[in-house]
Amino acid sequence: MDINLDSALQTYIVEARDLLHQMEEALLVLENDPNDSDTVDSLFRGAHTIKGSAGLFGLTPIVSFTHGVEDLLDRVRDATLNIDSALIALLLACTDHICELVDVVAERSASLDAQAVQRENALRERLMTYQVSTPTSPDTWVRQSVIDDSAVRAANLDWHISLRFGEQVYRNGMDPFSFLRYLNTLGEILHIVTTTTAMPALPEMDPESCYLGFDIRFRSAQTFETINEAFDFVRDDCAVHILSPRASLSEFAALLGQLPESRDHAERLLVESGSLLPGELDSVQSQLPTQPSPSTDLELPADPVQLRGDSAPQATAREQKSRESRYVRVHADKLEELINLVGELVIAGAGAKLLASYNPESELRDATAAVAELVEKTLDCALRMRMVPIGDTFSRFQRVVRDVSKELGKDIELEISGGETELDKTVVERIGDPLMHLIRNALDHGIEAPAVRQANGKQARGRLRLNAFHDAGNIVVEIIDDGRGLDRERILEKGRERNLVPAGATPSDSDIYNLIFEPGFSTAEAVTNLSGRGVGMDVVKRNITALRGSIDLDSRSGEGTTVRIRLPLTLAIIDGFLVGVGEAFYVIPLERVQECMELTSAANDAARRCGYIDLRGEVLPLLFMHDYFSIEEAGAGSRRQNVVVVHHLSKKIGLVVDELMGEYQTVIKPLGKLFGALHGFGGSSILGNGAIALILDIPALLTRLSEDSRACVSKSTTTSESLSVSQGQRS
Amino acid sequence: MAKTILVVDDSSSVRQVVGIALKAAGYDIIEASDGRDALSKLTGQKVHLMISDVNMPNMDGITFVKEVKKLPAYKFTPIIMLTTESQDSKKLEGQAAGAKAWIVKPFQPAQMMAAVSKLIMP
Numbered sequence: 001m002d003i004n005l006d007s008a009l010q011t012y013i014v015e016a017r018d019l020l021h022q023m024e025e026a027l028l029v030l031e032n033d034p035n036d037s038d039t040v041d042s043l044f045r046g047a048h049t050i051k052g053s054a055g056l057f058g059l060t061p062i063v064s065f066t067h068g069v070e071d072l073l074d075r076v077r078d079a080t081l082n083i084d085s086a087l088i089a090l091l092l093a094c095t096d097h098i099c100e101l102v103d104v105v106a107e108r109s110a111s112l113d114a115q116a117v118q119r120e121n122a123l124r125e126r127l128m129t130y131q132v133s134t135p136t137s138p139d140t141w142v143r144q145s146v147i148d149d150s151a152v153r154a155a156n157l158d159w160h161i162s163l164r165f166g167e168q169v170y171r172n173g174m175d176p177f178s179f180l181r182y183l184n185t186l187g188e189i190l191h192i193v194t195t196t197t198a199m200p201a202l203p204e205m206d207p208e209s210c211y212l213g214f215d216i217r218f219r220s221a222q223t224f225e226t227i228n229e230a231f232d233f234v235r236d237d238c239a240v241h242i243l244s245p246r247a248s249l250s251e252f253a254a255l256l257g258q259l260p261e262s263r264d265h266a267e268r269l270l271v272e273s274g275s276l277l278p279g280e281l282d283s284v285q286s287q288l289p290t291q292p293s294p295s296t297d298l299e300l301p302a303d304p305v306q307l308r309g310d311s312a313p314q315a316t317a318r319e320q321k322s323r324e325s326r327y328v329r330v331h332a333d334k335l336e337e338l339i340n341l342v343g344e345l346v347i348a349g350a351g352a353k354l355l356a357s358y359n360p361e362s363e364l365r366d367a368t369a370a371v372a373e374l375v376e377k378t379l380d381c382a383l384r385m386r387m388v389p390i391g392d393t394f395s396r397f398q399r400v401v402r403d404v405s406k407e408l409g410k411d412i413e414l415e416i417s418g419g420e421t422e423l424d425k426t427v428v429e430r431i432g433d434p435l436m437h438l439i440r441n442a443l444d445h446g447i448e449a450p451a452v453r454q455a456n457g458k459q460a461r462g463r464l465r466l467n468a469f470h471d472a473g474n475i476v477v478e479i480i481d482d483g484r485g486l487d488r489e490r491i492l493e494k495g496r497e498r499n500l501v502p503a504g505a506t507p508s509d510s511d512i513y514n515l516i517f518e519p520g521f522s523t524a525e526a527v528t529n530l531s532g533r534g535v536g537m538d539v540v541k542r543n544i545t546a547l548r549g550s551i552d553l554d555s556r557s558g559e560g561t562t563v564r565i566r567l568p569l570t571l572a573i574i575d576g577f578l579v580g581v582g583e584a585f586y587v588i589p590l591e592r593v594q595e596c597m598e599l600t601s602a603a604n605d606a607a608r609r610c611g612y613i614d615l616r617g618e619v620l621p622l623l624f625m626h627d628y629f630s631i632e633e634a635g636a637g638s639r640r641q642n643v644v645v646v647h648h649l650s651k652k653i654g655l656v657v658d659e660l661m662g663e664y665q666t667v668i669k670p671l672g673k674l675f676g677a678l679h680g681f682g683g684s685s686i687l688g689n690g691a692i693a694l695i696l697d698i699p700a701l702l703t704r705l706s707e708d709s710r711a712c713v714s715k716s717t718t719t720s721e722s723l724s725v726s727q728g729q730r731s
Numbered sequence: 732m733a734k735t736i737l738v739v740d741d742s743s744s745v746r747q748v749v750g751i752a753l754k755a756a757g758y759d760i761i762e763a764s765d766g767r768d769a770l771s772k773l774t775g776q777k778v779h780l781m782i783s784d785v786n787m788p789n790m791d792g793i794t795f796v797k798e799v800k801k802l803p804a805y806k807f808t809p810i811i812m813l814t815t816e817s818q819d820s821k822k823l824e825g826q827a828a829g830a831k832a833w834i835v836k837p838f839q840p841a842q843m844m845a846a847v848s849k850l851i852m853p
Contacts, residue, residue, distance in 0.1 A: 005748055012744035045786045049742045052784075052815060055837010056748040063837050070815070171800075172831045173809030174850070182849045208807075233832035233849060329743070 005057060009105070012053050014329070016062075016102045019046040021396070023095050027088050028398045034083035043091075044073040050098060061112075062101045065120060068127040069094045081130060090126050092399070097123055156245040158190065159227065160252075160275035161216040162259060164198070166237040167209035174234050176212060182230055187220025193272045197261050213261075215273040243275070252276060332425070335386055342375070342382045343573070343667035347686045349375040354689055383573065386426070390477070391419025393428055394466045397439055401464060404443045411450050411461045412443060418468035423475045423569050427547055431477070431567065434540045434551075438479050438563050439464065441537075446483030446561055456558065458482070470569075474549075474591060477565040486513055486555040511650065513553050517541040545699055548574075548589070548682065550648070576666035576685070578693060579644060580659035582631040585693035587666050587685055592698040594645040594652070596660055604641060613643070613654065620645065622654045623705065648699045651706075655696075668695060679704050734851055735759040735776065739769040739783040739795065740813065749782060752840035753847070766790025770798055773805060779851050781810045782843075783830070785821045793821070796828040809850040813838075 023046040026039045033039075047070040054062035069091065075081040100116055112120065161183075165176050183189060195213040199205065220227060224244060231240045241255050252270065259266040270276040349372050356368040394416045405412040447453075447462035454460050465480040488509060495501040495515045519538040544551045549567035568574065568591075576587035599607065607613050612621045622643065625631065643654040668683040675681070682697035736758045738749050743764070750760045761778070763769035765787040781799065785792040792812060799805050810830040814822045815837075822833055834846050 005751065008744050008747035008751060011747055015742060015744050042788075045741075045788070048786050048815065049745075052813070052836035053742045053744045053748075056745060056840070058839070170807055172829055173807055174831060175809070178850055178852065181852060185848070230849065233846075236826060236831060 009057055011329070012057060013102060013106045015053065016050050017099065019050050020095050020099050020102070021392075022046055024092065024399055025395055027091050027095070028402065030083055031085065031088045031402075037077075040073070040077050040083075044070070044077050047073050057105075059101075059105055062098065062105070065094075065101060065124070066098055068124060069098070072127060072130050075130070087130070090123070090130075093119075094123055094127070157187075157219050157221055158245050158275070159187075159216075159218045159220060160241075160243040160247065160255075160270070160273065161218050161227070162213070162239075162241040162255060162269075163216070163231075164213040164239040164260060165210045165234070166239075167206070167211070169210040169234065169237045170208055172237055174237060176210065176214075176234075176238075179231060179234060180214070180216075183216070183218065183227075186222050186227060186230060187218055189216055190219050191217040191272075191274045193269050195261060195265075195269055197265060215269040215275070217274045249280060252280075330385075335382075339382050339386065342379045343669075345375050346379055346665070346667055350687070351689065379573070383424070384422075386424050387422040387569075388425050388428055389420050389422050390428060390431075390468045390475070391416065391421075393432055393435070394419050394468070396432075397435070397466065400436065400439060401443060404440060405462075408444065409449065410443070410447060412447055413461055413463050415463060415465045416467075417465065421468040421470060421475055423567065427475075427567055427569075430543065430547055431565070434543045434565070435466075435477070435479070437537075437540050439466075442479060442481040442483065442561065442563075446481040446485075448484050452484075471566075474566050475569055477567065479563045479565075480560065481562075482560040485557040485559055485561055486516070486553075488512055488555075488557065491515055510552065510554065513555050516553075517551065548697075550699070574666050574668060574695070576664045576695065577644070578661040578664040578666075578687075579642075579655070579657040580661055581625040581629065581657050584629070584631055585661075585687060585691055586625070586657070587664060587693045587695045588644060588646060588655070589682070589695070589698065590663060592646045592648060594647050596642055596644050599641040599643050599656060601641075607656075615645070615654070618652075620652060620654045622656050623701075624656045626656070626658075646698050648702050651702050653702060653705065666693075666695060733757055733759045734779040735761060736847070737761045737763065737769060737772070737778050737781040737783075739763045739766065739781065739787070739792070741765050741784060741787040745784070745813075748840065749843065752843060756844060756847075758847075766792060766795030766798070769795055773799070773802065775804055778805060778808055780847060781805075781808055782813065782834075782847075783810060784813045785825065792830075793824050793828050796825060796830045800829045811846055811850070 023043055026043040026046070029039050030036060030043070047066055051063055051066035051070055054066065072081065072087075072091070076083060076087075081087070097116070097120055100112065104112055111117075163176070163179075169176060180189065180192070193215045195215065196211060198213065199211040205211070218227075224242065227242060228240070231238060234240075239258075239260075241258065243251055243255060252275075256263060256266050256270070259269075261269065267276075349368075353368045353372050356365045359365070398414055398416075401412055401414040442464055447464065448456070448458075450460040450462075453462065463482045465478070467478040467480065469476055492501065492507075492512050492515075495512065495518075496503065498518075500515055500518055501507055501512075516537050517540070519536065541551055544565055544567070547567055549565060551563065551565045553561060553563045555561040574587075575590040577590050577593045579586050579588060599613075603613060607622055608624070612619050614620070620643075640658075642657055642660050644657060644660070645652060645654050647653075664687075666685045669685060670683050671678070671681060680697055680701040682695040682700075685693050685695060687693055736753055738746050738753070738760055739762075740746050740749070741764050746762045746764075750762060753760055761772055763772050766783070767790040769781075769783070770790070783792040783795055787795075790798075796810055796812070799808065799810065809832060811832040811834055812822065812825040812830045813836050814825065814833050815835060825833065832846060832850055834843055
């Protein structure tokens with residue numbers, strides 16, 4: 001059969017990875033509570049499914065390796081093997097290895113690399129040590145006649161098959177005729193005799209019971225095993241006797257003794273079916289025992305359950321709490337497309353609404369308002385679809401914390417809270433690496449060794465906490481450790497050394513701590529707390545900033561460090577603040593906007609001279625958007641101008657714009673490659689009237705500006721560099 | 732009219748493969764992710780064969796078979812259990828419950844088709 005299993009294989013890969021993840025979680029649960037039988041069950045089921053499905057695709061390496069794991073888990077389930085930490089460690093290593101095997105499939109590479117093969121062999125050996133030699137289960141069915149298969153190839157290919165179906169056959173879902181039809185696919189039924197002697201008198205007959213028997217002369221070149229296999233499913237409910245083409249007369253004689261019919265009748269059946277010639281019958285008769293032992297073949301139990309009564313009754317529907325809720329798997333691309341389309345819909349809707357507002361007909365306005373409301377709901381709904389709880393990402397770190405703390409000889413407990421907090425899947429995917437880095441840092445350098453902790457009057461067991469919560473359209477992720485905290489003095493010293501802190505200045509504690517996010521700052525000898533993983537904290541910061549998020553940290557010497565990451569809920573849509581500069585429009589992410597105020601013409605003149613204004617006793621540098629983006633003044637300079645105060649971390653700046661147009665829900669369209677070199681823009685958006693608005697990337701803009709001003713100071717020039725985006729490029 | 736087969740397995744990839752193979756052979760398929768789901772999908776329509784996994788969340792295969800045997804409309808429907816060689820006891824339990832046929836996992840689609848054709852014809 002030629003069927004294409006490619007798409008199913010993709011499903012398998014996703015499924016296997018999910019299952020492996022669940023298994024890993026289950027193992028970590030078992031490490032604390034080895035007697036949790038539900039978890040053992042789900043662990044076993046995971047291995048079982050991974051192996052079973054792998055077999056469908058012929059993924060032999062996965063099948064063979066997982067088989068060993070499954071065996072082991074089966075014994076854990078039967079409680080013949082106890083869970084201890086060594087077993088957990090082995091099983092964790094095994095899930096890792098299966099994951100690797102799945103990766104091999106996913107990457108369509110030929111096989112594991114040499115190292116992985118070595119690991120596999122080592123794991124197999126360790127699995128073997130748990131193995132006990134179990135006696136091979138005896139064949140439950142005793143073969144009726146022993147055949148030399150090579151003899152089958154003799155000229156005579158005619159078999160004799162006697163079938164006596166039991167009463168339960170129909171109730172067990174079996175149709176005797178389907179077996180006969182199947183038999184015909186293995187050879188040719190030359191002759192068939194039906195016997196109904198088991199049929200009771202009509203009043204006693206149960207129409208749901210089967211009373212039929214067949215004697216068949218069957219021509220086939222198949223082996224005994226193949227023909228015998230045809231009756232596998234009906235073995236419990238049917239006495240099957242198969243005599244090979246080379247069966248001796250004594251075998252026929254034995255068969256006659258075993259058939260339930262009277263001997264005369266049985267003989268007649270054999271002759272009628274053509275398997276025995278009348279002449280042969282005499283010799284068979286001479287071989288028959290005078291008193292045939294009573295047949296037991298048809299004494300089938302009325303209900304097979306009684307037969308197996310001793311086997312433990314399967315726990316009546318162990319209704320597992322439906323933790324494993326049901327999902328529809330949707331390809332991420334499809335969701336992406338949906339969100340894109342809804343984004344377009346929002347824009348088109350805004351256009352329609354704008355047109356309607358020019359129209360005096362109120363009915364049209366009502367209609368567009370209703371549409372707009374629905375569009376908004378659709379948008380929310382579409383975005384929610386991509387929202388996933390961050391808990392899954394968090395719980396992956398249980399394993400990291402466990403492994404790293406073992407490796408370091410520390411005793412550290414990971415506490416997770418706020419795992420149900422949801423955020424966009426694309427954000428979740430990209431937050432993993434920075435989180436990993438921060439967590440490893442906290443484990444490695446933050447939390448002290450147990451002896452040191454006790455000496456400092458702390459509990460020997462260190463605590464690391466991952467927390468998440470929503471805060472004003474953002475999600476905040478906190479990594480909190482109760483370790484030794486950052487070394488303020490050494491960071492300050494290092495900062496001075498690197499000219500990051502002006503000589504003589506004493507920055508605030510938080511400014512000092514945040515120095516470690518500077519590129520190239522963290523080096524092992526400079527900072528003892530957060531360092532030494534090869535990748536600096538600046539990379540972490542860059543990753544977070546790329547997600548339009550921010551990161552800062554707080555630390556108390558001897559008490560611990562809190563790293564706080566602030567992330568947008570989604571990357572597709574932002575709440576923006578729309579401003580107009582000349583003919584152009586810009587969107588400022590709302591979370592960056594602190595306040596707006598009017599710039600009076602008197603203040604304007606002064607401000608233009610010095611480049612800053614007095615904001616309630618604070619110096620607020622100004623950025624004149626007209627100049628900065630080289631936009632021509634639309635009208636005379638007399639128009640009212642406004643200042644939008646934007647902030648990032650501790651920096652603040654006032655953007656001088658013409659018009660404040662208010663909050664605006666913005667669907668972000670990425671800028672094309674052509675504009676890749678531009679700094680200060682996070683994307684673009686299309687307004688309801690079809691105009692294009694550029695989205696300002698405030699952190700990048702501020703960085704750029706401070707670089708510019710430094711350059712300006714050194715060059716003693718006063719004109720700021722322009723980002724040279726002209727109107728022409730944008731339209 | 733094409734015959735209908737109910738496929739019960741918590742692994743969607745198994746359902747997919749089994750489904751592809753059976754559809755290619757001309758059967759109609761009803762899929763269910765566990766025993767409970769399967770029971771809810773047995774609404775009186777004619778089902779000619781059921782293929783069920785043993786280990787499933789919510790309701791396992793053995794319980795499912797026992798429940799099916801209580802349904803007048805389906806008590807004569809043949810059921811194939813998907814078992815593994817490590818689960819001999821499960822196989823016996825399944826047979827005791829009334830699922831007399833089985834396929835040992837891992838299996839190739841062709842093996843499954845052979846098992847199906849022992850029980851029903853397309």
